[in-house]
Amino acid sequence: MNKPENFKPDNISGKDMDEEKLSTYPTEAFLSREYAEAEKRLLWPKVWNMVERESDLPNPGDWMTYNVADESIIVLRNGEGNLKAFHNVCPHRGRQLVDTPDGVHDVRGNARTNFVCGFHGWTYDLDGNNTYILDPQDWKGYLTPENTCLSEVKIDTWAGYIYINMDPDCVPLKEWMGRAGEILDHFELSKMRYKWRQWAVYPCNWKVAIEAFLEPYHVAGTHTQLLAYGDYYALSKQYGLHSVSSYDTREEKFQMSESAGTTRAGKGDDARVSTYELIRENYETVNFAASTETLVKAASRLVDEVPEGTPPADIIAHWMASAKADDAARGVVWPEVPPEVMAESGLAWGLFPNQNILHGVTFVLAYRVRPYGDDPNQCIFESYALERFPEGEEPETEWVEAERKPENWGSVLMQDFSNMEFVQKGMKSSGFRGPMPNPHQEQKVINLHRNLAEFMEGRSAPSLRDDA
């Protein structure tokens, strides 16, 4: 095992993190094939896995596959309209019921009434019951409904997402989401719909990929052009399994409940101008996500609608009120998020193990990453934008496999991608002394490893550094 210098075997506590103690962790979680194999046994079948947006399976008979590591799950809506999930395997001799070839995002369809195994024709209804076996008499009474049905998987929904858990003894999803779920519930994500969704296979471990999006500490070094209009000083905080990042500020005049997230004041002498430039630049260069047309347009009017010298907090208040009115006029009603929840909600949530959700009152920019095959050096990377649309005006979207080109992803995500591959390579260096994450700004990264270790029998647990 590749232990960094100063390694101590104890997993750090939430309290250690709150106290911003200096920690490190081994690189084997990113690099080791054997660790990736262990994840197949200890991690993926034990966690709540986000499958898809509920709006993708609206009707009885709608179904899709969800694959993670070696597992494949069929998720469907049965005849009564209830969501159900089953392992995608025939109990006879183990053929996949639905073929999921390598390199396919998922397989899905509608109006399904049963699943017929392609090998010997055993058949299952949408509740997983076996409804047909050729020559059952040959088994001489051994066959029962219990040993011929599909293996069922726990399923639940949160915020318009379908989740599954393969562990029959898992905690309920609501408990799993905890305070993070409660906070995000205020943003009514369930009423948002896809604006776009893209995926690709990337040459790095799934953790390297998700970690590239967990913290704004990298903005100054990676997205230098964004510094023209805003500061990206950040803080981060663990919430048990999950964690949040926020924009921080050293300047009192910029302190307001909105300042932690994307709808915040720009820097400089005239915040009316810089607030607009900040949101416009972000929107246009992050593939038209992390904001909305309404917010950008309302920000563009600030210079006409607000007197020069207005304090940043009042500029933001005006901006929010006018964008809210513009949206209401077109039938997009904002949720009422109490200011203290808005402040606590921050910028983006790392949801254990493999998601990051940057949220706003009417939008989400999110990432989800899964391992690719048996290779710790590759992953399936997904990014998508949600938005709250007027009813009936939701765009039709589907998952698009998108090559790494600026026209597909926007210039900011291309800059993030440029790090991922070379972090994966860099960590293999014999000269790397082990990660030294920022204890104030990169807690989401540390917290991922702290929680991973809890599932991975303590392996690669972050530890306090001797030199701290």
Ligand code: FES
């Ligand atoms: S493996 Fe499915 S019917 Fe034989």
Ligand SMILES: [Fe+2]
């Ligand atoms: Fe980035």
